[in-house]
Amino acid sequence: MPNMDGLTLLQEIRKSDLAELPVLMVTAEKRRESVLAAIRAGASGYIVKPFSEAALADKLAQIAPLSASAAPTNHGASVFGAIFERTM
Incomplete structure (x- = not known):
């Protein structure tokens, strides 16, 4: 991700x-x-590449x-889209 690292993205999501x-952090x-x-930042899981x-x-x-417990909503989708746009 050119504009944001994974931890920053996770913090934005949280x-x-x-x-x-x-x-899941990959x-x-x-x-x-x-x-x-x-x-600590709130990752639900963590996996290191390469993995099987x-x-x-x-x-x-x-x-x-x-x-x-995280059922998707239209509002949630638009929030995710906004966060995604900031990472690219």
Whole structure:
């Protein structure tokens, strides 16, 4: 993302109407400090690239129950669009 890093994006999401949206951080960064920073910022999960399909499926299964509480709305979609535009 040219205009915003993943942690900043996560913080924007957590401050928006999409605050309850499960977010899986996908990154090449595996330092303990980076993982902790993502969790403190509100990441629902964290996976380091490269990863296997099985590892991704496991992570998604872990955060899937969280998505039931984050039902999408039209307003939420427009908030997400605004956040996305700032990252590009």
